Amino acid sequence: MSCRDVRAMFSEYLDGELAPAHARFLARHLESCAACRAEFDALRCALEMMAALPRESSPDPIATRVRERLELEARKPAVRHLLRPGRPLLRPRFAPVAVAAFCLMALPILMVPVRPTVPAPAGALGFGSESRPLSLSSDVLAPRLTQSASLDDALAGAPADRSWFVETVVTRDGRVSAVRVLGGDAAYAAPLADALRQERFEPGRFQGRPVAVSLYRLISRTEVRAPST
Amino acid sequence: MAAGEFAIATVETLGAASAERSLLEQCRGGDAAAFARLVALHETMVFNLALRMLGNPDEARDVSQDVFLQVYRTLGRFEERSSLRTWIYRIVVNLCRNRRRLWMRRRRDRSVGLEDLSARDESRLAQGGDSPYDTVRRREQAERVQRALLALSFDHRAVLVLREVEGLTCEEIAHSLGIAEGTVKSRLARARDALRARLCAPEATR
Ligand SMILES: [Zn+2]
Numbered sequence: 560m561s562c563r564d565v566r567a568m569f570s571e572y573l574d575g576e577l578a579p580a581h582a583r584f585l586a587r588h589l590e591s592c593a594a595c596r597a598e599f600d601a602l603r604c605a606l607e608m609m610a611a612l613p614r615e616s617s618p619d620p621i622a623t624r625v626r627e628r629l630e631l632e633a634r635k636p637a638v639r640h641l642l643r644p645g646r647p648l649l650r651p652r653f654a655p656v657a658v659a660a661f662c663l664m665a666l667p668i669l670m671v672p673v674r675p676t677v678p679a680p681a682g683a684l685g686f687g688s689e690s691r692p693l694s695l696s697s698d699v700l701a702p703r704l705t706q707s708a709s710l711d712d713a714l715a716g717a718p719a720d721r722s723w724f725v726e727t728v729v730t731r732d733g734r735v736s737a738v739r740v741l742g743g744d745a746a747y748a749a750p751l752a753d754a755l756r757q758e759r760f761e762p763g764r765f766q767g768r769p770v771a772v773s774l775y776r777l778i779s780r781t782e783v784r785a786p787s788t
Numbered sequence: 789m790a791a792g793e794f795a796i797a798t799v800e801t802l803g804a805a806s807a808e809r810s811l812l813e814q815c816r817g818g819d820a821a822a823f824a825r826l827v828a829l830h831e832t833m834v835f836n837l838a839l840r841m842l843g844n845p846d847e848a849r850d851v852s853q854d855v856f857l858q859v860y861r862t863l864g865r866f867e868e869r870s871s872l873r874t875w876i877y878r879i880v881v882n883l884c885r886n887r888r889r890l891w892m893r894r895r896r897d898r899s900v901g902l903e904d905l906s907a908r909d910e911s912r913l914a915q916g917g918d919s920p921y922d923t924v925r926r927r928e929q930a931e932r933v934q935r936a937l938l939a940l941s942f943d944h945r946a947v948l949v950l951r952e953v954e955g956l957t958c959e960e961i962a963h964s965l966g967i968a969e970g971t972v973k974s975r976l977a978r979a980r981d982a983l984r985a986r987l988c989a990p991e992a993t994r
Contacts, residue, residue, distance in 0.1 A: 569981075602981070605986075617831070
């Protein structure tokens, strides 16, 4: 195999998609060929620089702009038709309610600030690290709860029929680095998030190695019945 | 514990997929609050993808707004063959492509918004314990990467950003771009090589 053939495999090699025999061959070649090694290091350097691009936020909140625009379109049928020939934007029955609810919901959607408890060492390209947790899927083994949090105090006084939609980032060492309450009664969001940070897990795994995982959970109250004896 | 008391909270893990499905159902049922939640969940990723594709924060903000308006209007047509996320990525890429075409027609290169971006984000980029030197260095590096990205073709830039920044699998990228998975892999290899040539020539790293 020529150096050119070897370099053509770099991309798949980095993604771990190369057949084991090819991967071994490539690794051996890199040990003995300085030119290919330099090329490979350069490729890795470029991809790491790209992965290190900072996450930016919009000059002004997008949610607000979207809401205002929908509001405008709902209020002015003429404008609506100009903007959207053919299809009605909102069912008329729904429009005014929609706008009102959208405004109200601006408050209950809480983004509880991320509070990292573990420094994130930079992984190869950062996926599965605390700043880029993986979501559950068929190839990601879910974290298993080893120490549950007591939610009694946090939810004391909450009506029984309430539920909360929560995202929890479980780190590679089984701690909780972030909790975001994405939906549910805002009054309990902060104490609930604080309580959930006390949870500990057997970390999630991807291809056998521990990874940070984003868990989406619905938290609700259940009725506890005394034993019938 | 007394009978009938509400005392223990159950925690049900939904998995991203079923959480998403219930959110979608609520949105389709006309629940504006659910749609607001959908926007909040995807806002950062939409803005960042648009920003890396266009290189200009104001353009990226405008495209992001259009993306969610289009999501709102076409939710009924979304078929759950792919995830909501990859479907939204597809809309972002398409709208960015349209916007670029518009620029070409106007013969105006508005992709040079890097200075605005770096000035505004200087403070945000600063991290705890960083010296001003680190901050400047990080900003310069981000600018270099962004410039290199903008010098690539639109298609190369799209696969790179989806893969290296957003962390999509090749299968998800195939869904997002509406191309075959094999095409994604070969395009990704070429795009990575093009980026390497612009950012880290071997001579420079030795
Ligand atoms: Zn070689």
